[in-house]
Amino acid sequence: MPNSISWWIACTNIFRLNGDSMIRYLDLKAQYLSIQSEIDEAIRAVLADSSFVRGPHVQTFETNFATYCGAAHAIAVANGTDALEIALKSLNLTRGAEVIVPAYTFIACAEAVIANGLVPVFCDVDPQTFCMTSESVKAVLSNKTAALMPVHLYGQPCDMDDLLTLARQHQLKVIEDCSQAHGARYKGQRVGVFGDVATFSFYPGKNLGAYGDAGMILTASQEVADYCRRHADHGRQSKYTHEFVGRNSRMDGLQGAILNVKLKHLDAWTARRQQVAALYDAGLCHVKQVEIPWIGKECESVYHLYVIRARERDRLQEHLKSRGIETGVHYPLSLNQQPALTAWRQSVSLPVSDSSGTSVLSLPMGEHLTEADVECVIAAVREFYS
Numbered sequence: 548m549p550n551s552i553s554w555w556i557a558c559t560n561i562f563r564l565n566g567d568s569m570i571r572y573l574d575l576k577a578q579y580l581s582i583q584s585e586i587d588e589a590i591r592a593v594l595a596d597s598s599f600v601r602g603p604h605v606q607t608f609e610t611n612f613a614t615y616c617g618a619a620h621a622i623a624v625a626n627g628t629d630a631l632e633i634a635l636k637s638l639n640l641t642r643g644a645e646v647i648v649p650a651y652t653f654i655a656c657a658e659a660v661i662a663n664g665l666v667p668v669f670c671d672v673d674p675q676t677f678c679m680t681s682e683s684v685k686a687v688l689s690n691k692t693a694a695l696m697p698v699h700l701y702g703q704p705c706d707m708d709d710l711l712t713l714a715r716q717h718q719l720k721v722i723e724d725c726s727q728a729h730g731a732r733y734k735g736q737r738v739g740v741f742g743d744v745a746t747f748s749f750y751p752g753k754n755l756g757a758y759g760d761a762g763m764i765l766t767a768s769q770e771v772a773d774y775c776r777r778h779a780d781h782g783r784q785s786k787y788t789h790e791f792v793g794r795n796s797r798m799d800g801l802q803g804a805i806l807n808v809k810l811k812h813l814d815a816w817t818a819r820r821q822q823v824a825a826l827y828d829a830g831l832c833h834v835k836q837v838e839i840p841w842i843g844k845e846c847e848s849v850y851h852l853y854v855i856r857a858r859e860r861d862r863l864q865e866h867l868k869s870r871g872i873e874t875g876v877h878y879p880l881s882l883n884q885q886p887a888l889t890a891w892r893q894s895v896s897l898p899v900s901d902s903s904g905t906s907v908l909s910l911p912m913g914e915h916l917t918e919a920d921v922e923c924v925i926a927a928v929r930e931f932y933s
């Protein structure tokens with residue numbers, strides 16, 4: 548059967564089923580509708596007790612999220628970028644010290660380093676896992692290096708044993724950015740407990756997303772926890788006594804209440820993402836112009852994104868768009884190529900990070916996708932290359 552006909556068969560079915568001609572890359576509205584009564588009730592409870600900033604709903608979420616991740620302390624903050632910035636500050640690194648950041652990630656990682664008066668040094672990422680490795684770190688290590696910031700990109704954990712061994716050898720602090728990897732496991736343990744401190748974003752599009760901005764810091768250290776909590780609340784000791792100059796980065800009560808509801812559904816949503824990924828894997832593994840995601844040993848990805856490398860990526864993306872399939876590119880530029888970061892551009896070459904922008908494509912991913920949706924995407928990719 549010609550590929551265009553099999554595409555037609557795969558896709559006309561879903562058009563009739565859901566009455567929506569698009570296969571959405573992300574569908575927050577569908578998710579809300581699926582848990583509407585629980586969410587509405589949680590919002591009403593916040594309105595009823597006026598706990599708008601921090602308060603009992605946020606405290607409950609801190610406890611629940613710490614338990615979920617297996618962490619000793621959780622500190623809710625206003626967003627994932629603040630979480631990184633405050634977590635870094637809590638490590639009390641010498642001004643001007645270097646922090647090694649993967650060159651292929653979201654810009655917030657570099658911003659948090661710079662905001663602390665520290666120097667971001669970009670390292671390359673592994674071509675298969677898109678994570679930093681001890682080898683890529685060693686290529687840019689110096690006697691000014693003070694910390695590493697592994698990012699569990701696209702939902703896949705970095706090889707933490709590899710990185711922690713190196714960190715121990717060189718007495719480096721480790722700050723894990725788990726913004727794309729809520730609940731992902733490395734050697735059976737959820738991410739967020741491996742470094743000195745770890746951070747999460749609950750931006751709406753993340754696997755666990757608020758209805759606005761929100762973030763979290765996890766740590767095993769009482770000292771780091773106390774510092775972060777105070778820093779995010781004006782360095783406050785008591786209502787009008789301030790121990791040091793901090794800032795305002797508190798989580799809204801509404802976000803805490805919403806996240807408490809959504810956390811209960813996270814594992815089921817993750818399982819669905821993993822099923823979708825398995826369908827994509829099976830449908831695309833024999834398409835020779837496409838590389839499917841490669842998952843590291845003893846890693847369980849939560850597939851924040853399902854990112855393929857594709858030949859003629861731009862034309863494939865256009866083709867999928869013409870078939871009503873939304874896709875994304877994460878990321879078109881490495882941090883090393885960002886106009887905002889020219890002052891920190893690496894002198895050594897970072898071939899994987901600097902070339903991935905032209906080949907990666909993020910396919911629709913989320914619990915909103917039906918099997919028919921996924922089959923339709925697969926058929927459209929195959930049709931393009933046929």
Ligand SMILES: *Cc1c(COP(=O)(O)O)cnc(C)c1O
Nearest residue numbers: 626627628653655726748749750
């Ligand atoms: C989303 C994200 C952040 C920033 O989180 P915000 O809540 O948007 O500030 C940081 N790092 C990574 C890897 C992210 O994906």
